[in-house]
Amino acid sequence: MNEKRHMGLKSLNRASNTVIYILLIIISIVWLLPFVFIVLQSFRVENTYQVGYVIPQQWGLDNYIRLWTSDFKRWYLNTFIIALASAVLITIIQLCMSYTLSRFRFKLRGPLMRFMLILGMFPGMLTMIILYRVLADLGLTQTNAVPGLILVGVASSGMGYYVSKGFFDTIPKSLDEAARVDGATRFQVLYKIILPLAKPIVIYTILTAFMGPWGDYVFARYVAMGTSAGYNVAVGMYSWLTNDQINNWYTTFCAGGVIVALPVTILFLCLQKYYVEGVTGGAVKG
Amino acid sequence: MKHYSDLEYLRLSKGQKIGYKIGSFFTGIPGAIGHFFKNIGGAIKQGAQAVGNEFKDIGSTFANGDWKTKVSFFIMGFGNIARGQVLRGLMFLLFEVVFIGYMVLAGAHWMAMLPSLGKVGPSSEYNAILDTYTTVYNDNSFKILLYGVLTMFFIIAFIYTWRVNVKQNQIAEKILKSGKKLKSGKDDLKSLVDDQFHKTLLALPLTGILVFTVMPIVFMILVAFTNYDGSHNGYTNNLFTWVGLDNFNTLLSWSAGSGGGQSYSATFGEILAWTLIWAFLATFTNYFLGMGVAMMINKKGIRLKKMWRTILVMTVAIPQFISLLYVSKMFARNGLINLSLMNLGWIKQPLPFWENPMWARVSVIVINIWIGIPFLMLITTGILMNIPADLYESARIDGANAWQQYTKITLPYMLFITGPYLLTSFTGNMNNFNVIYLLTGGAPTNPAASGAAGSVGYTDLLITWLFKITTGADSQYYLASVVGIMVFVVVAFISLVVYNVLPSIKNEEDFQ
Structure with a gap:
């Protein structure tokens, strides 16, 4: 019986660890995403205003060059x-x-x-x-x-x-x-x-x-x-x-x-x- | 409320214990306030006694001192020089000469102008040669107030130095009488890196604080009692002058403001209430969620601990104005989130993150969680790892589940250790200018508060309101200064109550 309880605890532990991993992955994504967006948008060439997508259609260093001239x-x-x-x-x-x-x-x-x-x-x-x-x-x-x-x-x-x-x-x-x-x-x-x-x-x-x-x-x-x-x-x-x-x-x-x-x-x-x-x-x- | 002894307390049920604790916190508040006023009373009495003793001491020094001491009452440092302490004596003498020179040349003038803050404003003078009118600037209220404050500081410093000078004569006489030798100038210099090293170390920092913190605060407190604003700037348009408590009356008045809308006190009350709600939510959501994340990463069996931590810590390093401004624009009406959701066809109208008062308030709190959790995770990780492992071990043997372990061991330990941090974090959040100003700028505007200065918004804290008043159209500096004093009163009140009610004030020396 003791053995059984032990097994139960072990699988419970594994389940809770899985939940924690999922949470940590979600947290990491939520925390990093805005910064990933900033980096992606800094390479966008086609327009300079806010748009409804993050991956640039045209990549380039235009924005960095513009920084240099401003x-x-x-x-x-x-x-x-x-x-x-x-x-x-x-x-x-x-x-x-x-x-x-x-x-x-x-x-x-x-x-x-x-x-x-x-x-x-x-x-x-x-x-x-x-x-x-x-x-x-x-x-x-x-x-x-x-x-x-x-x-x-x-x-x-x-x-x-x-x-x-x-x-x-x-x-x-x-x-x-x-x-x-x-x-x-x-x-x-x-x-x-x-x-x-x-x-x-x-x-x-x-x-x-x-x-x-x-x-x-x-x-x-x-x-x-x-x-x-x-x-x-x-x-x-x-x-x-x-x-x-x-x-x-x-x-x-x-x-x-x-x-x-x-x-x-x-x-x-x-x-x-x-x-x-x-x-x-x-x-x-x- | 009934007061329990320790033994009686232990016999209470869990619910009663919590009720008792909460009850005693609130019943403790009047006591703490009473204690505070009693302390003030005691301090005043002690102060009066100390001043009395000082005068007695000065009198007896003059009566009993030799002629060198007596001359020193008028020519500072004379006694020092006559007794061979030339360096000290010259310093005193120099200070006296500078002080008298300053008072005669400028100080007396500023002090005389201080009660009126200037009499003659700018005037138009006819210029016969050019046949035009030119503006002539006369008194400058701002400078009068500023130099008036400076002169008062200087006078206090002089009185203190004079007292030290008298005291030194008294001590020197005593030392000579007992047949010992006085310290030479060389000894004095040497002691500045030894016995008196603290004076050397503190000289620079304290001068900085005095000139750039203390003096400005005194000045701004005084401004609260004047009518200094954009149209009374004290020099180029109108002079400003003392108005007594008028500004406090304005802020706390119940009648509607000049521009219509609700009364000033209602606006002030609303902003204060939101400031407190914000500070409470911002502090405790961050605290508990940050602790939660730290515990998840710390949990036995979780791999890649270092990676999870580094991901979060990285976000601490990025300057806040970048992340706050970027996220603020991300949630804007035509921002990334709204545009994406509309592209996907999930929504037809943009979501009013910054336009609707409720949405805006919830959004700033949620985004603040995003900003704050990594920092709290960092702080709590170290402390969590310091909790002795055997506590958990024995709890497990006794059959406590994870939740019980958390509420019985982790939480009490954390609260005890981080109590002072929670207090400073609460008051810090009350004054958290950056998060509110960079996210919303106080928006959306509160139409009911249109009568108040500085276009008040629903997410404005007292501190952002203060900023808006000073940079607003009329620049009502006097009102900003009253708001600033109010912030101080609230912060001081909260700190005082918490410090007096919480038993966890630790003796500083215990750590050493």
């Missing part, structure tokens, strides 16, 4: 510069912040963290109006939007210290103390002991800081204020999909999407491991 080059370069600068500067700022709040116990630490928690509850959108006017006074809008966006993005990045602080919290404090007893200064502890151990979180921070600007839309649009030379890819490509432009630019948008997504996705897949580590740690620590 302002897209400039937008791409703008975004790349912002992403690169953010990756370096935001990483430095966030690591300073999170390391300090994780390791040092000073009088204002508690109040400071509570203050930043409250500050984070204000919608960031609220401050756009004044930041725009300040940047305009500094001459960092429109064609000069790139340095302006870098400045604002980097300056307020200290607030996002939570994930990396969670990571530093997991490095045992006894390491620091041992080195301090041996006469190392605080700076030497950071430079020689903590940083080598913190490689995963450094890579995570660089990766997220680099990827952020590729999707940045609202503030970038605000700062560029209709000047194409100051657009990033999100703002520029959005302008192709407005009701009066979409029939001319739809397939070009698809081609642009491929060009933007490809390098970021490849980079992401290579560094996936670190991203997962960071994201999981951050969620657990809150």
Whole structure:
């Protein structure tokens, strides 16, 4: 009888696994299909508007050539510069912040963290109006939007210290103390002991800081204020999909999407491991 | 509501337990709010006491200090220099000189203008030589408010520095009296990479936050009490000025707006309600479905785990504006889905994904699931694998089926670990500008709300409404700022209640 029950369980298990495989296949298709569509439509030559089929009747690189002749080059370069600068500067700022709040116990630490928690509850959108006017006074809008966006993005990045602080919290404090007893200064502890151990979180921070600007839309649009030379890819490509432009630019948008997504996705897949580590740690620590 | 002790609670039936938990959550809310106000009261009392003590301390420092200390009350850093700490003293002195210079040259002017935000607007002046009228710009309300705020920050910084300067004299006297030596300038510099290393590390990030986050927020809170908008931009057309609580009254008024339609408070209430419903659904659909997908992939006997995960993770990497914009157009009236279905002859009329309020709301939630599941799958996979396997083992031996294992082991564990994440995710979704704005732009328009600023739509969240107000025809910045403050109030209220009611606030030090 026991044997029979065992057999029953086994076939039940097999049945449920089959159901799961079917579900996973459906999920994979649903999740990938839109991206497959984008790629297919980017090679469509016969017309530039939305149509009721996905496989092009005439294949070609026309849309990619059109990208090259449009302002897209400039937008791409703008975004790349912002992403690169953010990756370096935001990483430095966030690591300073999170390391300090994780390791040092000073009088204002508690109040400071509570203050930043409250500050984070204000919608960031609220401050756009004044930041725009300040940047305009500094001459960092429109064609000069790139340095302006870098400045604002980097300056307020200290607030996002939570994930990396969670990571530093997991490095045992006894390491620091041992080195301090041996006469190392605080700076030497950071430079020689903590940083080598913190490689995963450094890579995570660089990766997220680099990827952020590729999707940045609202503030970038605000700062560029209709000047194409100051657009990033999100703002520029959005302008192709407005009701009066979409029939001319739809397939070009698809081609642009491929060009933007490809390098970021490849980079992401290579560094996936670190991203997962960071994201999981951050969620657990809150 | 009756309060049970632990023992009594354990004897309740399952239904009663759930009822009790839900009940105690809601009965806990007034307590949490009361606690909050009590805390505020306590904090004010403590603050007043601290200020009193400070004054006492300053007074006694002056009365008991030597002449070097007394001079330092007026010439900052004098005591430091006289006692050999030249570097520190010079820093204090420099700060005082800069501060006084700034106040005399500019600060006093801005502070004097702050109560009125400017008196003389732009005027037309007759130019006798050219025989034309030219516009002359005079006061600039925006600059007055901006530099007024800056000057206030500067004054606070000065008072703080002055206090530190006094305190240092007091400490230095004490140290010298006990026969020890004071730190030299070289020691001070050295300590910046050692004992005081945190100051070095925090200097840059905190300056950035102060200038680009704190100051703008203070400024925008103040704007809520002015009439700053497109036609009162404070410089080229009309000046703006303080209006007290008028804007809050406008937003919460019950009478119909100027353009007809329903009252402002009804519009605000509708948007707030949808924002909360959206945040709730977006958070929990993603959470449970993402966990479901993670569990399916994690299940023993499922092959190609890595492939399934990679397929989903790939979609996380693609910048959201591409996927959101593309999907938004895919579901449009003349988009891929509608055209294909019409080609196939399944439908005659295009489906109103973005035209019908109900369809639009359901569509954004469903598409948000598509966006969110891979991310949640990533987060939950790691945590699920950390649940000790022997828990499941013993549950299986006791004869628990899969559903029981899920509700008794997996779910409680997950909720406990990800509690804080759920809260931040909820408030994040309340402010999820990208998904709503890139998918629908707030459409379809709500005709009943035509009286309100910024053409309100059925899928608008408070945050997208705020954006539409600022970029709309009249650019009613003051109203946007009131909405922003309201968002803060709601988010702060929810966070506070959840934090006080949920017992899972973990002691930070436990992790180290």
